[in-house]
Amino acid sequence: MENTVFNLKFLAKSLKKQSARCKKDSTKEVNDMKKAIKSGDTEIARIHASNAIRKKNEGVNLLRLSSRIDAAASRIDTAAKMQRVTTSMGRVVGEIDRALQKNMGLDKVSQIMDTFEG
16 A cells, blocks of 8 residues: 555656646747747747647646645555554454453553553
8 A cells, every 4th residue: 555655656746847847848938939929930939839838738737637646645645544543443442342351450451552552
């Protein structure tokens, strides 16, 4: 389970980096568009503008996907932690129940609780 969480977080980080790269490419395309406009090449400027828009949208989509994957990884991580706590609680409750059925003293129940808390 932890391996899955690690892989999801790694994927989310990778998507964020790709998003940043797309933003950088979009900025470059905008600058190329401005140069084309100054030189009077409107057709070239339109191509660069189209590329800039596409790159910007791609970056936003990658960032959105990264966020969704990160949220899923967090939910899986929380579920795994809750499963470990539930298992531990079940074991302690069983030990306390046995201790109470055998009429063990309060010190034995306290020792079992210390084991759980520690």
